[in-house]
Amino acid sequence: MKGNYTLFSIWGIPIRINVSLLVFLPILAWLVGTGEQLAAYGSLINLLPTANVDPGVLADTERWLIGASAALGLFTSVTVHELGHAWVAMRYDIGTESITLWILGGLASLSEIPRQWDREFYIAVAGPVSSLFLAALCVGAFVVLPAELTVVSFVMGFLAVMNIVLAVFNMIPAFPMDGGRVLRALLGRNRSYASATRIAARVGRGFALLFAIVGVVVVFSPVLLLLALFIYVAATRESRSVVVGERLSGLSVADILSESPTVDADDSAAAVFDRVVGAHRTDVAVAENGRIIGVVTGEQLQELPFEEFETTTAGALATTDLPRFDARSSAADALTGLTRSRADAALVERDGSTVGVVSRNDFSTVLESRRETSAL
Incomplete structure (x- = not known):
């Protein structure tokens, strides 16, 4: 509220x-x-x-x-x-x-x-x-x-x-x-x-x-x-x-996790845009020194002036203050946490290391798939 x-x-x-x-x-x-x-x-x-x-x-x-x-x-x-x-x-x-x-x-x-x-x-x-x-x-x-x-x-x-x-x-x-x-x-x-x-x-x-x-x-x-x-x-x-x-009963965050494209923090916004379009995603993970630090969304790219696409880096655009969930935690609990945080994505960790990004769209895809399965 x-x-x-x-x-x-x-x-x-x-x-x-x-x-x-x-x-x-x-x-x-x-x-x-x-x-x-x-x-x-x-x-x-x-x-x-x-x-x-x-x-x-x-x-x-x-x-x-x-x-x-x-x-x-x-x-x-x-x-x-x-x-x-x-x-x-x-x-x-x-x-x-x-x-x-x-x-x-x-x-x-x-x-x-x-x-x-x-x-x-x-x-x-x-x-x-x-x-x-x-x-x-x-x-x-x-x-x-x-x-x-x-x-x-x-x-x-x-x-x-x-x-x-x-x-x-x-x-x-x-x-x-x-x-x-x-x-x-x-x-x-x-x-x-x-x-x-x-x-x-x-x-x-x-x-x-x-x-x-x-x-x-x-x-x-x-x-x-x-x-x-x-x-x-x-x-x-x-x-x-x-x-x-x-x-989502019986599913863990790891079951929701999809192959999200990753860009380097030094890559330009133009390169990020190419990855988003090419992978048909609404977000990409941003890595620095081999470690995922945040996410850039399609909405952020839309708000960026076109003339700044070549000069703005993925690291500068990335949202780093994201919820973090253990890969083994309940998918239902993670979605509740994601909703409460009002974030579009969260970092997924396993044994203290960030292994990927899970987004609202990932949850929507799984929910739609299970809805269709239950209707059969």
Whole structure:
């Protein structure tokens, strides 16, 4: 996700905020602090034990203070929700690369998605449970606070209600939301991971279409439409990734590796172009003193002015900051790593020496071949 800014770290996990949330937080503060919205939230808060709030008696400054505090409190609540996922994941020795907060909530990027149904179940429910725990704390604070602390009481009541909503909404089985992951975990008890994922993704896409219809027909809501789009795309992507994993099952990086043409670092861009065209490749490996140091892609050659083809060397063009995979490692894991790095190619090593280059196109060729084979 682009436009992220790291705020701080908890347990070594970078907490990032997306620009969409930076824009939305002031809007949320304004929405909560306006009279009509404040009255609506007041009605919800009055459902809590001993509640008897009256937004009508609040001064303008108090309304804005409530709006700002509620927005920041909700930001904190979503962070706690995602930390719940991360904490349970750590119990299973699964790391969390980052937590990103954006307009639709939070995303905890785990280093791996567990395939054991019980692990995924407990990691998935940890977020809603954390929200319910936070809601209980806010209810407790709301009950014991003196009535004259109107602003603090209102904010505590608001956060109690919002955390309950956050927990319940996330348990909707709209994969890949928490409820969808719980559904996949439960399905995975008596069927394969791939089958469970396909069913959960199908249910998720169904909910996405339902959200879209509600967001257009029932009550026009751009946020609900954005959520529908996110769920549909994410469910489809994860379902496809499982299919890819199935097709690459049993293959190592060495099985994906193809004969990639190699040029010397001192060769000109013109010579590199000839090798790319002659080998019908989109990339070539660049070697220096007999050792592969990087890759030059066809896209890089297209961006180079024609008059510089004879004076620019392959070494100057080469991308050297590439992922590295052991030739014996899983092809599926390597493709996941390549996708996360957003690189087009990776260096392949065996016993500490670079033996070749594997590209996205190499993976695509193998996947297409195995798809055709499975269709026979």
